[in-house]
Amino acid sequence: MGSILHIFFLPQTIAVSAFCITLLAFIHYRVTRSNHRLPLPPGPRGSILFGNSIPASFSHLHFDNLTQRYGPVFTLRQGFNTIVVVGRLKAAVDIxxxxxxxxxxxxxxIAAGETLSGGMRMVMTPIGEQFRKLRRAMHSHLRPQVVPDYTPILAxxxxxxxxxxxxxxxxHQGHAKRYAASVVMEIAYGKQPKxxxxxxxxxxxxxxRRLGLNLRPGIYIPGYLKELQDAHIDELALFxxxxxxxxxxxxxxxxxxxSFSKYLIERQPELxxxxxxxxxxxxxMFGAGSDTTASAISISIIAAACYPAAQNRVQDELDAVIGRERxxxxxxxxxxxQTMAFVLETFRWRPVAPGGIAHRTTRDIIWQNYLIPKGVTIIGNTWSIGRDTDFFEDPESFNPMSPLAELDSLEA
Structure with a gap:
C-alpha cells in the first residue's frame, strides 16, 4: 500500500518542487531587476527556470554570435546566476x-575550484586571505623582474x-610540447625531462585536461562530485x-x-x-604553463608558414639587430x-584561451547606461575582442602591424 501511495504522490511532489523552483527563480529575477533603475545589458531570452543554454564546447564561438547580435556587452542567465559577457575591445578596456x-x-x-582543486588553485580562488596568501607566494618568485634569471633555462x-x-x-607540435614541458618542469621542480x-x-x-573540462560553462552535472573528489586525491598525491x-x-x-618548489620550501614559515x-x-604552475606555451609556439609556426612576408620582416629585423652569432x-x-608585433598578433589571431576566464564583480559597475551588478560572473571573450572590426579591419587576416597601430589608437 505504501509503495502504491508513493507512486501516486511522486508526480505531484515533482510538480510542486518544479513549481517552487520556478517561482523562486522568477522572484529572484524580478527582485534583481527591480532593485536597480538601470537595466542589465541586453541578451537573449531564456527559460525562466534554467536560463540560457551555453554549449560546453566552443562556447567562445557561441558568445561571438551573441556579440554580433546583442552588442559589445550582453547578459545571460543560468539558474540563479547572471553572466555578463564582454566581446569588444573598447568595452573590455572600460570594464x-x-x-x-x-x-x-x-x-x-564548486566543481573545479572547491572539489577538484580543494580550494588551492590560485586561478580558481575567490578574493580573500587565501587568495592573497597564494598570490604573495606566486608573485614574489614569478614577477616579470625575475625573468632574466630564467634566461639560461630558456636559451x-x-x-x-x-x-x-x-x-x-x-x-613541430611535439617539439613545442617537449620544449614547454622541459622549461616549466625545470622552473617548477628543477628537473629536466628528456x-x-x-x-x-x-x-x-x-x-x-580535467581542470579545463570542468571549467567550461555548463559542463558540471550534479552528482559528479565523487569522481572529482577522487581526482583531487590523485592530483594532490602527484603534486x-x-x-x-x-x-x-x-x-x-x-x-x-x-626552482619554484625549492623557493617555497625554504620560505614556508614566512609564506x-x-x-x-x-x-x-x-x-x-606547471599545468597552466606547459600546454598554453606549447600551443602559442605552434600557432606562431603556423602563422609564419601561412604568412611568409610577415616571417621575412621578423627575420630581417633579427638579422639587423641581433645578427646570427647568438x-x-x-x-x-x-x-x-616587428618581432614583438608578430608575437602579439598570434595572441589575437588564434588566442590560446579563446573564451577567457570567468571573473566576479565585487561592486556595481555602470557602463553606457547599463548596470553590471555586484556579484555577477563576468567573462571577457578573448575571441570576440580580438575580432573587433572597429580596431582590426580584417580580423581573420594575420597582420602583425595591427596590434601596434590599433593599440596606439585605443590609448589615444
Whole structure:
C-alpha cells in the first residue's frame, strides 16, 4: 500500500518542487531587476527556470554570435546566476581594465575550484586571505623582474627546440610540447625531462585536461562530485610527490638546482603555506604553463608558414639587430618591434584561451547606461575582442602591424 501511495504522490511532489523552483527563480529575477533603475545589458531570452543554454564546447564561438547580435556587452542567465559577457575591445578596456579592482574576483566554483582543486588553485580562488596568501607566494618568485634569471633555462631549451625542428620539421607540435614541458618542469621542480612522454608530465597534463573540462560553462552535472573528489586525491598525491622529491634532496644536502618548489620550501614559515598549498602552487604552475606555451609556439609556426612576408620582416629585423652569432633574449625585446608585433598578433589571431576566464564583480559597475551588478560572473571573450572590426579591419587576416597601430589608437 505504501509503495502504491508513493507512486501516486511522486508526480505531484515533482510538480510542486518544479513549481517552487520556478517561482523562486522568477522572484529572484524580478527582485534583481527591480532593485536597480538601470537595466542589465541586453541578451537573449531564456527559460525562466534554467536560463540560457551555453554549449560546453566552443562556447567562445557561441558568445561571438551573441556579440554580433546583442552588442559589445550582453547578459545571460543560468539558474540563479547572471553572466555578463564582454566581446569588444573598447568595452573590455572600460570594464575589465579601468574597473579592474571590481572584476578581479573569481566566481565560486564548486566543481573545479572547491572539489577538484580543494580550494588551492590560485586561478580558481575567490578574493580573500587565501587568495592573497597564494598570490604573495606566486608573485614574489614569478614577477616579470625575475625573468632574466630564467634566461639560461630558456636559451638551453630553445637551442634544443630549434635543432629538433631542423631534424624533424613535421613534428613541430611535439617539439613545442617537449620544449614547454622541459622549461616549466625545470622552473617548477628543477628537473629536466628528456621527453614529453615522461610519465610525470603526462600525469600533470591529465590534471590540466580535467581542470579545463570542468571549467567550461555548463559542463558540471550534479552528482559528479565523487569522481572529482577522487581526482583531487590523485592530483594532490602527484603534486606532493614532486614537491617532496625536492624537499628530500634539500634535506640530504645534495646540490639542488634553483626552482619554484625549492623557493617555497625554504620560505614556508614566512609564506604561511601548508605542504598541500605549496604542492598545488608548483603543480598548477606547471599545468597552466606547459600546454598554453606549447600551443602559442605552434600557432606562431603556423602563422609564419601561412604568412611568409610577415616571417621575412621578423627575420630581417633579427638579422639587423641581433645578427646570427647568438639567439635573442628577453633583454632584446625593446629593440625588436616587428618581432614583438608578430608575437602579439598570434595572441589575437588564434588566442590560446579563446573564451577567457570567468571573473566576479565585487561592486556595481555602470557602463553606457547599463548596470553590471555586484556579484555577477563576468567573462571577457578573448575571441570576440580580438575580432573587433572597429580596431582590426580584417580580423581573420594575420597582420602583425595591427596590434601596434590599433593599440596606439585605443590609448589615444
Amino acid at each position: 575589465m581594465e579601468k574597473e579592474g579592482s571590481a572584476t578581479v574576483d573569481r566566481p565560486r566554483s 638551453r631549451n630553445a637551442k634544443r627546440h630549434l635543432i629538433d625542428i631542423i631534424n624533424d620539421p613535421f613534428n 621527453l614529453y612522454t615522461d610519465p610525470e608530465i603526462l600525469a600533470i597534463n591529465e590534471c590540466s 606532493k610527490r614532486l614537491l617532496y622529491e625536492v624537499k628530500t634532496k634539500m634535506e640530504s644536502k645534495s646540490d639542488v638546482p634553483e 604561511g603555506l601548508s605542504d598541500s598549498e605549496m604542492a598545488y602552487l608548483a603543480g598548477s 639567439a635573442p633574449t628577453s633583454a632584446d625585446q625593446d629593440m625588436l618591434p
